[in-house]
Amino acid sequence: MRKENEHISLDKFYTEKLNDGKLEMDAHAAWDQFQQIKVPSRF
């Protein structure tokens, strides 16, 4: 966590938030969806 009143570039602010913020997406559900499109012979 950065200090309050710290100066930071706008680019860096968005980069940190996009890389480190908590994402509300379900990896297990995504895997189930992936399985539906997966063609075994491709791998």
Next chain:
Amino acid sequence: MQTALIYQNKNNLALVSSKSPILAGLKTADPEIQRQYFIAEFDRLIRIPLRYVKSRNEAITILNDSFIKIFKKVASLKDDDKLKEWSAAIVRNTTLDHVRKEVKYHDRHQDLEDYKEVYITLNSVLQTLELEEILKHIHALSDKQRIVFSMYAIDGYKHSEIAAYLKISVGTSKWYLNKARVNLQDALKQYIS
């Protein structure tokens, strides 16, 4: 036990980084290892298409295409230590190929100098701003602004590389970056009293 280990480490991805049994399992196309790897890396890799496209379904489609490439090509990966960077590069390239097809640029041929970087002062609200709110700001940009901003500010491409990739001039790339920065700065003003 590979399963226990990867679930314990799914946030720091330590086991996916180098010479792990995970990589060996991926190279032999072990279905259970593929499942573990997908789940462990999903959070890190979905963020790449999410900042380029507005729709979550579209981002997932791009990520699925990327994972198919990863699983198909991983056996040829020569440097085991590069798995993390290599997989991110595949997702990034798949994403850029996707958005390049979708978004047509009209080159403005503007001869712009580099704009100075924009700085903000963090307050308690900005400090605690959630990712979902940040994504709203990114998705509110025009497609062209969002793509150039993401390529330059987040993925570290140079203007010359962006210009070559999108078939626009360097000045046009700078123009879109500047527009994106102005709009994002405006989006943050609501949190600054």
